[in-house]
Amino acid sequence: MTINKLGLIGGGNIGGVLFAEAAKRRLAKRIGFMDIKPPDLAKGKALDIAEGAPTISTDIHYDAGKEFNVLEGSEIVINTAGVPRTKRPDGTIPTREELLQTNIKITKSVAEGIQKYCPDATIISIANPLDAIVYTLYKILQPPKNKLMGMAGQLDSGRYRYFVAQEAGVSVENVEALVLGGHGDNMVPIRSCCRVGGMPVEKFVSKEALEAIETRTRKAGGEVVGLMGIGSAFVSPAWAALDMAEAIIYDKNKIIATCALLEGEYGVNGLFVGVPAILNKDGVAKVIEADLNSAEKEALAKSVAGVRNTCDEVEAMLKTM
Numbered sequence: 001m002t003i004n005k006l007g008l009i010g011g012g013n014i015g016g017v018l019f020a021e022a023a024k025r026r027l028a029k030r031i032g033f034m035d036i037k038p039p040d041l042a043k044g045k046a047l048d049i050a051e052g053a054p055t056i057s058t059d060i061h062y063d064a065g066k067e068f069n070v071l072e073g074s075e076i077v078i079n080t081a082g083v084p085r086t087k088r089p090d091g092t093i094p095t096r097e098e099l100l101q102t103n104i105k106i107t108k109s110v111a112e113g114i115q116k117y118c119p120d121a122t123i124i125s126i127a128n129p130l131d132a133i134v135y136t137l138y139k140i141l142q143p144p145k146n147k148l149m150g151m152a153g154q155l156d157s158g159r160y161r162y163f164v165a166q167e168a169g170v171s172v173e174n175v176e177a178l179v180l181g182g183h184g185d186n187m188v189p190i191r192s193c194c195r196v197g198g199m200p201v202e203k204f205v206s207k208e209a210l211e212a213i214e215t216r217t218r219k220a221g222g223e224v225v226g227l228m229g230i231g232s233a234f235v236s237p238a239w240a241a242l243d244m245a246e247a248i249i250y251d252k253n254k255i256i257a258t259c260a261l262l263e264g265e266y267g268v269n270g271l272f273v274g275v276p277a278i279l280n281k282d283g284v285a286k287v288i289e290a291d292l293n294s295a296e297k298e299a300l301a302k303s304v305a306g307v308r309n310t311c312d313e314v315e316a317m318l319k320t321m
């Protein structure tokens with residue numbers, strides 16, 4: 001199974017990994033690759049990867065450039081256009097929410113490009129602040145709710161799984177985990193859903209260690225920003241988004257923590273928030289309501305309140321644009 005065309009908006013760090021991996025995995029017959037950066041970042045990266053394709057025995061067909069027309073006909077679009085978090089000269093690290101002012105303007109032009117060249121595409125957005133940028137795309141494009149989602153929960157759950165696997169001394173393949181809510185420092189690792197080899201995580205990891213792991217998970221993006229010094233995580237977000245894309249392309253009915261539009265689920269209406277969802281050829285086929293304990297419900301409500309605040313800012317900014 002494959003699709004005819006995969007569109008990638010943004011050819012920076014995440015976009016480059018997306019292009020290389022999508023080509024290697026033969027996810028689409030053709031890839032549309034767009035970035036505004038001169039002289040022609042997208043075309044240059046695409047050429048580099050295409051020249052390596054014979055070595056990995058794959059054929060690559062692509063349209064790359066600075067204009068949105070290279071996306072024409074894309075069935076799935078992954079959006080990474082936007083500035084990432086970067087460590088400031090004084091050593092502090094901005095929050096994802098602090099990127100909104102810049103990234104909302106970029107997102108507006110991204111939405112216009114999608115509208116013009118691939119209005120029916122299923123969209124997976126990665127740019128930050130994640131939940132608010134997905135909300136912005138929704139406000140401008142008004143797509144069917146199954147066709148728009150954000151990638152964050154799969155990355156955050158992956159971070160949680162990695163830390164638990166290290167602590168428990170087992171393979172990451174044995175660890176199942178779920179991190180829900182907004183993609184900010186108040187995201188909610190759901191301990192009651194974490195399993196190691198099918199057994200409750202508490203059997204393998206002490207309560208104290210779990211608390212430390214959950215705190216580290218919430219700040220894991222910042223940890224990478226601090227260590228790299230320039231830019232933010234890019235391989236793990238790309239892989240996480242491709243996991244979502246594969247669930248759609250291969251019609252997998254796979255449950256993935258997805259930033260999806262809620263219409264009453266978890267007591268939330270009209271916001272995009274990280275929740276478990278079934279992904280298949282239709283995109284977000286169904287949101288699943290996990291059974292949360294009262295502390296988890298309270299933490300989720302706090303995280304959702306943060307998302308609501310940022311989306312209120314989006315509403316105000318869109319009025320002035």
Ligand code: APR
Pocket residue numbers: 009010011012013014015034035036037041080081082083084085099103106109110126127128129231232233234237
């Ligand atoms: N249209 C297309 N591309 C754009 C636009 C635009 N209007 N504005 C900026 N870009 C491009 C930049 O030229 C840059 O190449 O988006 C790219 C972003 O790449 P990086 O700066 O390398 O950032 P990356 O690490 O890929 O992260 C992208 O995802 O995880 C989030 O916080 C992260 O918001 C950031 C986004």
